[in-house]
Amino acid sequence: MTALIAVSGLSKEFVLHTQGGARIAVFEGLDLEVRGGECVCLHGPSGAGKSTLLRALYANYKPSAGHVRVLHDGRHVDLTRAEPREIVEVRRRSVGYVSQFLRVIPRVPALDVVAEPARTAGLPDAEARARALLARLNIPERLWSLAPATFSGGEQQRVNVARGFVLDYPILLLDEPTASLDAANRQVVVELILQAKARGAAVVGIFHDEQVRGQVADRLFEVASFRRNAA
Amino acid sequence: MSAARPAWDEAYNFAYLDEQTKRMIRRALLKALAVPGYQVPFGGREMPLAYGWGTGGMQVTASVIGPSDTLKVIDQGADDTTNAVSIRRFFQRVTGVNTTEATEQADIIQTRHRIPEVPLREGQILVYQVPQPEPLRKLEPRETETRKMHGFGEYGLMHVRLYEDIARFGHIATTYSYPVMVNGRYLMSPTPIPKFDNPKMRNNPAIQLFGAGREKRIYAIPPYTRVESLDFEDHPFEVQRWPHACALCGSRESYLDEVVLDDSGGRMFVCSDTHYCATRRAAGHSGAMAEGSVARALAPSAGKQEDSHERA
């Protein structure tokens, strides 16, 4: 089976022009391959560059060097070189991303926030899928028609997770999806991840919760080992 | 022409304008006839009358009139109102032509706000006085833009005006200056004639010429030309109808003016075309109030109140 994600020689350095041109090197020459059905947990201390790597996999951050190839429509697309509209397509159908915080869209009800990716992809049962996920993640039905701006942190997080799982993306990127959840909901998310793996998705995530990590991760990936001058 | 004939006031050139000016206006008229409905700019001259009193129509009439022509001048259908009388006198003085009130006998009819009820025939010329030649002006104030709209045939905006009428009044409430398409190409203002007269423009055997003095534009409809009033499929063009007949001649076919008789709401409806009305009465037709004192007061040449319509 070919890798769904193939990262090679990836480097990222931030140059802060507003702060006297300070340079912050995050990682250098990083290689990573993730196959279908596999879950890789990005690991390392705070500031090691886990989130930076995850965002680079989503083309949200632009690497300084190297390649991020993801499988899209049966071929590898290099996100570091792709046209914006190609990346939009890749995100629409091949790569799902659950960020740490929900970017709230004013006025849009939770149900539509969740259903939107499936709707955009043209799935006829988008709303049914969204309802099922919201129910499974224990969001009370009376909240579904409300905009999530006023929800609690945990509720917003669960809406965010539901949005990430409403479409069966072949590649899933998860940035601490269980951070502010209680044990019961944490378990629901674990089951969602295991199901995704079972259908053959490649999952890359940041999981601080040891228990969750133990349940979903096939291997740990030490981002810090790609620091410049790393031991 | 015999030498004994009393000619015009020879202090003036024939028909007041100099020959070069008449030639220039005739060229404009020919172009206007060649491109029906298209507004041709021309070098309008000062006339011994204020703008708004028919200077455009007078220049056109002066350019086409010959010594043997017979002229009729009407204002709101009447031969005897101030404007009609002064223009008729002007042409008598500067051309010496015969004048008439009889539509059938006229070679040239200069008009403000009406088309005579008697059908015109080949060889006659109807000259309209035009206050505002641009039908799109109220909707689009820029001349550069309206010229492009005519050039490219972009006339959707005119329907917006009709749409607004229906939205506000339930029907197309425009009753005069009702826009027409000429020969399927140019949108044209028919001048402030009542829309009652619009159908008379279509396929008319006479030549119809339009002169706007202030705006310095000439346009024309050649004989037997397609002239269509704009409308919507579900709100077709309709002319005014009255529940009354003319109180003097009893006609049910003509355009009627409402005349207030007293302070207690008394009123009557009479033909706006005075010659048409008088001809019918002379032929023995009569209306409900034909014998009263009011009828005598309204008899031809008794003078008539000027209305408040826009002047041409």
Place this chain on the structure above:
Amino acid sequence: MSALEAVTAPRAAVRPLLRVCGLSKSYGETVGCVDVSFTLYPGEVIGIVGESGSGKSTLLNLLCAQLEPDAGTVEYDVGGEGLRDVFCLPEPQRRRLMRTDWGLVHQNPRDGLRMDVSAGGNVGERLMAVGARHYGAIRGEALDWLSRVELDGGRIDDRPKHFSGGMQQRLQIARNLVTRPRLVFMDEPTGGLDVSVQARLLDLLRGLVREMGIAAVVVTHDLAVVRLLADRLMVMRRGRVVEEGLTDQVLDDPHHPYTQLLVSSVLQV
């Protein structure tokens, strides 16, 4: 994977809708915009940001053929028959494009609406311009569009001068979208509106643009507007494009010093 297979059917090669090459315009010594190039595909929304005087309005006016460039070309896929230089089109065809295939949403609704024509007449104008002659059908379409932009159908015969700023802006959008354009130009669509009204308008625009698959060029100085509306972003400074790319990439990982300054200057809420 069954659900995804349904939506991963191979697509026909998509042709560009708008292609801009080396577009430059100056006003004497003053630079308008310099050497701007980009390609826009059907359904794509591109944002142009920059501070006042950065040349973004000049660029927008060049794109929608309101202004002639000193150099460069603007090509548009006229009638789906391939790219043609819009400045070489016969004027009637260009004007027809403006009122059918293109939309132009002005910052000030007064520039984009007929203030003394009713709301229904404003929406119906483009329909009548392309030959609609059935009053009932025009009115029905106008009512439908008023509801789509969340205006009360009961106000169809009111003139926009009696509307609030937000309502006027929504009416302007309805007036533009009624002919289902493929490309809409927007100049600060939320400028001059209250913050609460802005959010509603943005959300509405976002929904309509996505639902109808409209491509759009949105000029604004408000980064929140492009974050919500635009797939792609161009950052302009002194007439030049200094950075471009995916909207979230440019905003979350800005590279050019000016973009970094712009992003860091926004108050976070």
